[in-house]
Amino acid sequence: MAALPAAVYAFDLLYADGRDLTEQPYAERRRRLERVVVPDDRFRLAAGREVTSVDALEEIFQQAVADGCEGLICKAAGGVYQAGARGWLWIKFKREYRSEMTDTVDLVVVGALHGRGRRAGTYGALLMAAYDPPSDTFPTVCKLGSGFTDEFLRTLPDLLRPHLRPERPARVDSRLVPDRWVAPALVFEVIGAEITLSPVHTAGWGAVRAGAGLAIRFPRFVRVRDDKGPTDATTMTELLAMYHERLKKTAS
Numbered sequence: 001m002a003a004l005p006a007a008v009y010a011f012d013l014l015y016a017d018g019r020d021l022t023e024q025p026y027a028e029r030r031r032r033l034e035r036v037v038v039p040d041d042r043f044r045l046a047a048g049r050e051v052t053s054v055d056a057l058e059e060i061f062q063q064a065v066a067d068g069c070e071g072l073i074c075k076a077a078g079g080v081y082q083a084g085a086r087g088w089l090w091i092k093f094k095r096e097y098r099s100e101m102t103d104t105v106d107l108v109v110v111g112a113l114h115g116r117g118r119r120a121g122t123y124g125a126l127l128m129a130a131y132d133p134p135s136d137t138f139p140t141v142c143k144l145g146s147g148f149t150d151e152f153l154r155t156l157p158d159l160l161r162p163h164l165r166p167e168r169p170a171r172v173d174s175r176l177v178p179d180r181w182v183a184p185a186l187v188f189e190v191i192g193a194e195i196t197l198s199p200v201h202t203a204g205w206g207a208v209r210a211g212a213g214l215a216i217r218f219p220r221f222v223r224v225r226d227d228k229g230p231t232d233a234t235t236m237t238e239l240l241a242m243y244h245e246r247l248k249k250t251a252s
Helices: 026-036 054-066 150-163 236-251
Strands: 008-010 043-045 071-075 090-094 105-114 123-129 138-144 180-182 187-191 194-198 213-217 220-224
Touching: 054 071, 105 138, 105 150, 105 236, 123 150, 123 180, 123 187, 138 187, 150 180, 194 236, 213 236
Parallel strands: 008 043, 138 213
Antiparallel strands: 071 090, 105 123, 105 180, 105 187, 123 138, 187 220, 194 213
């Protein structure tokens, strides 16, 4: 065991103190499990969080992947245990089940939104933009709030402080109003699920459909691109090409 350390992670409780718990809702079984398990180096409680929104689930999923896990097991809080049965009371959410963008993109920080809960005292999300060379502007393409480590979030206010502006910078094209505007300077590498149409973001506005721009769904931070300036960011032409390529793959 010293050469090959291993640990058991308990994730459900079906029987305790002479009582069958399979007909109890999962939320109750989890509470009982937390009272039973005394964690040590060899026996631990599997990490778990209750979520009520897709965005919260996506954030946990991205963190799990970043930590080296292949995905999540999602259980309905009110679901009973059905041995050998398949259904929607619990499902696997694995990386290979998602349609992920093939390539990363380099986007420019143009705004910041104050964090809440665990992210209070720093920024919880960033407004990101692509670059449009013909107009020399930075139209928005997503809000970025996933993929950040706690350490990076703590340093984010200092990183953004030199670039904060009281009003929207002239070169920023945005229909959204963040808590703080940021002058185009910092470039982050980002990956997402797909590029889709948006009534909110201004990237490629009207190029595909009137009254719609392009947006990146479920964006995730990869790294800071210290080697790139704002005009080196992914361009509108490149985003449009990626969008049309996805349509071709979907149709084939």
